Amino acid sequence: MRLLLVEDDRTLGDAVRAHLESEGHIVDWVITAAQARAAAGDEFDAILLDWQLPDGSGVQWLRDLRAQRGPNRTRPVLMLTARDLVADRVQGLDAGADDYLVKPFELAELSARLRALARRASGPTETRLCAGRIEVDPVARRVLADGRSVDVTAKEFALLEALIRRSGRIVSRSDLESLLYGFDAAVDSNAVEVHISNLRRKLGRDAIETVRGMGYRIAT
Numbered sequence: 001m002r003l004l005l006v007e008d009d010r011t012l013g014d015a016v017r018a019h020l021e022s023e024g025h026i027v028d029w030v031i032t033a034a035q036a037r038a039a040a041g042d043e044f045d046a047i048l049l050d051w052q053l054p055d056g057s058g059v060q061w062l063r064d065l066r067a068q069r070g071p072n073r074t075r076p077v078l079m080l081t082a083r084d085l086v087a088d089r090v091q092g093l094d095a096g097a098d099d100y101l102v103k104p105f106e107l108a109e110l111s112a113r114l115r116a117l118a119r120r121a122s123g124p125t126e127t128r129l130c131a132g133r134i135e136v137d138p139v140a141r142r143v144l145a146d147g148r149s150v151d152v153t154a155k156e157f158a159l160l161e162a163l164i165r166r167s168g169r170i171v172s173r174s175d176l177e178s179l180l181y182g183f184d185a186a187v188d189s190n191a192v193e194v195h196i197s198n199l200r201r202k203l204g205r206d207a208i209e210t211v212r213g214m215g216y217r218i219a220t
Contacts, residue, residue: 001045001118001138001161002026002179006036006061007080008054012103016048016080019107020114024141024154026180033061040065042178044075045165046117048110051081051092059095066096076117080105115139129164131218134207136161145203152202155180159195163208163218172215192216 003020007013008031017027028044030036033056036049051058062077079097081088089100098120099113118138129136135144141157143150152160162179163171176192188194196208196216209217 001114002043002158003028003114004036004039004042004044004047005029006033006048006053006058007031007050008052009050015107016110020111023111024157026158032056033058036061037064043175046076046078046114048078048080048114049097051079051083051088059092062092062095062097076120078110078113078117080110129161129167131164131167131220132207134160134164134203134218136164143203145207150202152199153195156195156199156202159192160199160203160218163216167218167220170211170215170217176216 003025005013005016005020005027007016007029010031013029013031017029020027028039028042030039031054033053036053036058049058049062053061058079058081062079065077066073076098077096079092079100080103081092081100082103083092084102092100098117101110101113115138129138133146136142136157137144138161143152143157143160158180159176162176173192180192180195196210200207206219209219211217
């Protein structure tokens with residue numbers, strides 16, 4: 001998943017980003033509400049949001065986000081905050097948060113809550129993502145083609161998951177680059193094409209369709 005982390009505690013932010021990236025996620029980390037507003041024009045699978053930010057309230061930013069049009073208006077949001085009163089939880093959830101995690105927390109629980117949010121976004125009973133003969137298990141991080149297990153790299157898994165989550169849609173190369181690398185990474189001009197080529201070699205030439213001049217689409 002591509003995640004937006006909005007957290008001004010640099011020690012915690014470093015730990016959360018390192019943990020999530022070790023699990024294969026792409027994490028864009030910002031520390032202010034202004035930076036979060038600028039980043040929100042990109043597409044994320046989920047947002048991890050601190051309540052108290054240096055330039056304002058994360059809860060108010062969330063309210064503003066939910067009131068706007070755009071790709072992240074309905075994205076899952078997990079609040080990360082030291083505010084543990086019931087009234088605080090109610091306020092955060094009423095502002096538009098999908099879940100609420102009180103600091104300090106275990107990183108394993110953070111990962112589990114993100115998986116739960118992803119399952120809810122995909123469907124209440126869906127544990128695997130399927131497109132034609134391809135299956136992706138986001139929890140076990142496994143790929144199956146015609147029922148057989150296929151070894152893929154972390155980037156290949158992220159690309160395949162991104163395409164399957166957008167099954168039926170054409171995804172541009174620039175969108176895939178942002179989903180795979182985030183907005184502050186240096187990306188080789190042919191990086192996406194290399195990953196696509198490797199996935200086709202492992203899954204079959206017909207697994208991913210090239211739509212000339214527009215992007216890529218998973219076969220269904």
